[in-house]
Amino acid sequence: MAAALLDAPLAPLAPSSVPNDETAQGTPGGLVAEVQGSLEADPAHVRLTVDELPAERLLVTDGPHLRATDAGRALLDTVGAETAPFTARIRGGTPAEDLTAVGRVLALVTERADAILAALTA
Known part of the structure; x- marks a missing residue:
């Protein structure tokens, strides 16, 4: 399911919607709403994907909240590093x-x- 969401066409992400420690520490419902709003994806599909992230050891539950694991932060860092050249080319000189x-x-x-x-x- 996570792969299916990642393979979906992406709408541009607003800077406040890019996952980070602060958004990952939100509630599962809050994270679903944030991702759904950014990707214009089906909330049920997003919820299934978010529910899989703890099993993949990318998020852990901390009471009612979610927190990125070291592996989750490393993945975010990798994605950021791999997309940075494209972002720089798109924004370059603006x-x-x-x-x-x-x-x-x-x-x-x-x-x-x-x-x-x-x-x-x-």
């Missing part, structure tokens, strides 16, 4: 303030699209 503006615009467009979708499916 001033930081322009990237910030783009992030705000994309967040606003996403918020509006989500609201319209919610109204249509209610």
